[in-house]
Amino acid sequence: MVSSSARGSSERPFYARHAEAYDLLITDPVEPWVGAVHDRLRSVGRTPAVVLDAGCGTGRHAAGLVAAGHRVDLVDASADLLSLAVTRCPSARAISADLCELDVPPVYDAVTCRGVLNDMISDRERAAAVRSLAGCLNPGGLLFLDVREERASQSRADGATHRRQVDLGDGARLTFTSRTTWSEGTLRVEEEYDLARPGMPEQRSGYTFAMQPWSEAELRAVLHDSGLRTVQISPGVGRRTADRLFVVAH
Numbered sequence: 001m002v003s004s005s006a007r008g009s010s011e012r013p014f015y016a017r018h019a020e021a022y023d024l025l026i027t028d029p030v031e032p033w034v035g036a037v038h039d040r041l042r043s044v045g046r047t048p049a050v051v052l053d054a055g056c057g058t059g060r061h062a063a064g065l066v067a068a069g070h071r072v073d074l075v076d077a078s079a080d081l082l083s084l085a086v087t088r089c090p091s092a093r094a095i096s097a098d099l100c101e102l103d104v105p106p107v108y109d110a111v112t113c114r115g116v117l118n119d120m121i122s123d124r125e126r127a128a129a130v131r132s133l134a135g136c137l138n139p140g141g142l143l144f145l146d147v148r149e150e151r152a153s154q155s156r157a158d159g160a161t162h163r164r165q166v167d168l169g170d171g172a173r174l175t176f177t178s179r180t181t182w183s184e185g186t187l188r189v190e191e192e193y194d195l196a197r198p199g200m201p202e203q204r205s206g207y208t209f210a211m212q213p214w215s216e217a218e219l220r221a222v223l224h225d226s227g228l229r230t231v232q233i234s235p236g237v238g239r240r241t242a243d244r245l246f247v248v249a250h
């Protein structure tokens with residue numbers, strides 16, 4: 001059965017119909033994350049490493065890891081984002097799969113999973129995804145996570161409307177509007193997309209979904225249950241906002 005987060009990957013316009021706008025809207029620098037992963041792998045003598053980028057999106061971070069000398073495979077449930085990642089990382093093996101039931105042998109020195117585990121909003125999916133990621137690691141392999149932190153996420157979710165407009169080329173423009181509120185441990189996100197193209201009627205679509213940030217206690221418990229007993233949690237790296245955690249576990 002497809003998980004609800006994987007279903008969201010093919011439904012949310014940002015991950016599907018408007019995937020080409022992803023990199024225009026998400027412009028956090030790649031280098032801090034790639035540098036943090038690379039430095040940690042080097043410190044444990046695993047360079048070059050064989051890496052799985054789980055929930056790779058458009059492959060920005062995977063491409064950075066390839067440029068740093070690692071061999072990187074890609075996995076994502078969004079066909080549109082995965083195909084952009086493949087174009088960016090032509091040497092990568094691409095796996096179209098649900099992270100909640102990933103069936104990949106334990107051959108990776110590292111699994112990176114950035115900005116993904118917030119999309120899983122049930123205990124069952126969260127545990128299944130972390131178990132899948134842990135199951136891809138070879139002995140001593142490292143899991144690198146970036147997740148939203150619960151308390152900081154709650155205070156950022158102020159219900160304000162944010163609007164951005166990006167130029168898609170050939171005169172096409174996408175206006176992206178979002179509003180985030182907090183409800184009982186989850187972020188409720190309302191998105192609207194207005195696509196304007198020369199000579200065509202304006203196309204509007206909307207999507208509402210939930211994300212669930214993590215507490216340090218939940219992270220430690222779920223990682224522990226997946227056999228990852230050494231866990232380091234620090235502030236997010238390369239994020240413009242202070243609501244993320246950077247996690248290294250083995």
Ligand SMILES: C[S@@+](CC[C@H](N)C(=O)[O-])C[C@H]1O[C@@H](n2cnc3c(N)ncnc32)[C@H](O)[C@@H]1O
Nearest residue numbers: 005006009055056057076077078098099114115
């Ligand atoms: C916010 S994006 C992050 C993309 C990329 N890691 C980055 O940092 O730019 C979340 C990604 O997770 C993927 N995703 C979410 N749930 C998934 C699932 N159950 N299985 C596979 N991919 C999933 C989405 O398709 C999307 O590419």
